[in-house]
Amino acid sequence: MMVGIGRTTGVTDDAGTTQKLQYKSPFDVRGDTLRMTEFGFSSGLPAGSDVLILSLGGDRSNQVIVATNHGSTRYGNLKPGETVIYDAKGKSVLLGEDKLTVKCAGQDIEVTEAKNATITASVKIRLETPLVESTGDIVDNCDSNKVTLKELREAYNEHGHDVKNVQGGDSTRTSEKTNKEEDAHDLLSGDDIGSSVLISLFSDRRADADDVTDDGDRRGWWGDTGEDILLGSRLWLLARSVLSRAIARKAEMYAEEALAWLVSDGVLSSVIATSRIVWPDKLYLTILLIRPDGNKQEYKFEWLWGDNNAVSATYAQ
Structure with a gap:
């Protein structure tokens, strides 16, 4: 068997069951030379690629290309x-x-002909783009919820409020603004307030511009963009802090900040958060909710500091 080196001219026949190339060497120029590649992988060689050629049985009329390289790319x-x-x-x-x-080098990327596409990420999926588009419906919490965002939007757009003291003739009346106390009826009359407290405290609110984070990720919910009232709390910022009285005061502040919307919406008349440290590794946080009718309700949480200062929370009403 004879081994040689050549360089492709750019002439390629890639239409058949095998790829055939033309190469030139110090001796001659040869075309229709079989190129052998691994199953499942194929490429079109740029002109000027180096090729390693085997002449089977030393016969230069019976050659095969077994290796290639294009140095400049x-x-x-x-x-x-x-x-x-x-x-x-x-x-x-x-x-x-x-x-x-x-790496797409400025070109588009496209996935086609998939029946279902699943991306599994243990922490999160982040999209850094000014626009996200979908030609179909979007369902969040899809394992437990079947209502699409489109259906929610349509239901909201179609709901109305009675206009009081309507007069006939040419009179014009504007629909009254939403009565927050009426809209908050479910929260005022049931145990839904407990879910609201837990969601508000343990959803990650977007960090303020001057907050320090480990990796620069400010977290938060994308739906809060441009909103004055943000969902969740900044308690997650304490996860790498050393337990101290200053951290305890921050926990109080973050908790009251997260639940302030319940006061502004008329569900509660006030929210009071108090903390207590049990050294060396426990922080207790008590949330006192005072309703407009004077009734009070407490929620108690315990944070446990580990060796690396990461915290875990336990809830006990």
């Missing part, structure tokens, strides 16, 4: 164990040491 500086798929235009899929990176 080769993806370099890989770490041991890493793998990459790349092209001559700068696009790549890197199976890196600590993450998978897809």
Whole structure:
């Protein structure tokens, strides 16, 4: 068997069951040379690619290309164990040491002909884009909820309020503003306030501009963009703090901030948060809710500090 090196001319026949190339060497120019590749992988070589040629039985009329390289576009500086798929235009899929990176080099990316597409992420999915579009409906909490955002929006748009003291003739009356106390009836009359408290305290509110975070992620709910009242609390900011009286005071402030909307909506007349530290590793937070009729209700929470200052919370009404 004879081994040789050549360079492709750019002439390729890729229409059949095998790919055939033309290459030139110091000896001659040969076309229709079979190129062998691994199953499931194929590529179109740029002109000027180096090729390794085997002449079977030493017969130069019976050749096969078994390896290729294009030096000017080769993806370099890989770490041991890493793998990459790349092209001559700068696009790549890197199976890196600590993450998978897809680089589109300014071009579009498209996934087609999928029946179902599932992305599983243990922490979150973040979209850094000025616009998210969907041609179909969106359902949140889909395992327990079947109502789409479109249906919720339509139900809201169709609801109305009685106009009092309507007069005939040419009189014009504007629909009254929503009565917050009436709209909050479910919260005032039932146990839904407990769910509201838990959601408000343990949903991650977007951090303020001057808040310090571990990784620069301000969290928060995308639906709060442009809103004056934000969902959730900033208690998550305490997760890497060393337990202290200052941290306890912040916990009180963050809790009252998270529940302030219940006061502004008329569900409660006031919210009072008080904290107590049991050294070396426990913070107790008591939330006192005072209703407009004077009735009071308490919610108690316990935070446990671990060795790395991360906290876990326990709820006991």
